[in-house]
Amino acid sequence: MSDTPIIEVSHITKRFKGLTAVKDVSFTIKRGAITGMIGPNGAGKSTTFNMICGYYPPTEGKIFYDGKDITDKKAYDYTNMKVSRTFQIMKPLKNLSVLDNVVASAWFGHAAAKNERQAREKAMEVLQFTGLYEKRHVLSKDMGTPDQKRLEMARALATSPQLLFLDENMAGLNPAETEEAIKLIRRINESGVTIFLIEHIMQAVVSLCEEVIVLHHGEKIAVGTPDEVMNDPYVMEVYLGVKKEDADA
Numbered sequence: 001m002s003d004t005p006i007i008e009v010s011h012i013t014k015r016f017k018g019l020t021a022v023k024d025v026s027f028t029i030k031r032g033a034i035t036g037m038i039g040p041n042g043a044g045k046s047t048t049f050n051m052i053c054g055y056y057p058p059t060e061g062k063i064f065y066d067g068k069d070i071t072d073k074k075a076y077d078y079t080n081m082k083v084s085r086t087f088q089i090m091k092p093l094k095n096l097s098v099l100d101n102v103v104a105s106a107w108f109g110h111a112a113a114k115n116e117r118q119a120r121e122k123a124m125e126v127l128q129f130t131g132l133y134e135k136r137h138v139l140s141k142d143m144g145t146p147d148q149k150r151l152e153m154a155r156a157l158a159t160s161p162q163l164l165f166l167d168e169n170m171a172g173l174n175p176a177e178t179e180e181a182i183k184l185i186r187r188i189n190e191s192g193v194t195i196f197l198i199e200h201i202m203q204a205v206v207s208l209c210e211e212v213i214v215l216h217h218g219e220k221i222a223v224g225t226p227d228e229v230m231n232d233p234y235v236m237e238v239y240l241g242v243k244k245e246d247a248d249a
């Protein structure tokens with residue numbers, strides 16, 4: 001396995017007209033690991049994701065995938081690079097069954113199922129893996145939030161990614177559902193998929209991530225293990241809203 005990070009982000013900045021959403025941010029995503037990104041609302045997390053995923057290019061800076069410059073690549077080039085993502089706002093095909101949603105991803109993703117039979121086989125495998133098999137005939141719009149989230153994950157997995165981006169995939173889940181989602185993410189990672197996730201639920205970040213990057217007002221303010229960043233006085237102050245002295249008191 002190569003030591004080159006799967007993703008290297010170098011000094012990226014994103015400006016939307018007057019607003020600087022991301023400012024001079026650099027970090028790497030280690031191959032095979034689960035890396036997290038946290039930060040308050042509006043910190044620039046989704047914007048960072050969108051740039052790495054080729055949704056829009058950075059205003060400044062460079063992005064490398066497997067050591068190759070992909071700064072100006074478009075999202076549709078990405079399936080060829082074995083990168084897949086979920087969106088903060090879920091985008092299932094509402095009037096299709098769970099199965100057809102996943103078949104569509106298997107077919108149009110880079111896994112390049114050559115025919116419908118192959119796409120269906122891949123979909124069945126992914127539905128079993130994600131625990132959605134029993135619900136494969138339910139229309140996606142008729143499912144509750146936890147299953148919708150699972151479906152998002154299943155659709156992403158149907159493209160056989162090497163690298164999976166999850167943007168707040170656990171938002172709206174209760175603690176038991178969160179535990180289930182954590183287990184599924186861990187299993188996906190154990191199957192060899194590198195994961196980069198944005199998450200507000202600290203329980204998930206702490207239990208899953210090897211390394212965490214903290215953004216605040218578009219800037220990277222800390223990076224380290226979950227334990228290191230949670231104990232960083234600046235992170236505690238700006239992100240958790242407590243001063244170190246108060247927390248220790």
Ligand SMILES: Nc1ncnc2c1ncn2[C@@H]1O[C@H](COP(=O)(O)OP(=O)(O)OP(=O)(O)O)[C@@H](O)[C@H]1O
Binds near residue numbers: 019041088
């Ligand atoms: N397409 C856009 N056009 C203009 N401003 C944008 C756009 N996308 C994001 N922003 C702004 O950039 C800043 C960062 O937004 P972003 O969505 O990246 O934050 P976030 O960290 O993902 O927040 P949240 O936790 O609420 O999802 C915000 O001020 C947001 O309003």
Ligand SMILES: [Mg+2]
Binds near residue numbers: 045046047088
């Ligand atoms: Mg966001």
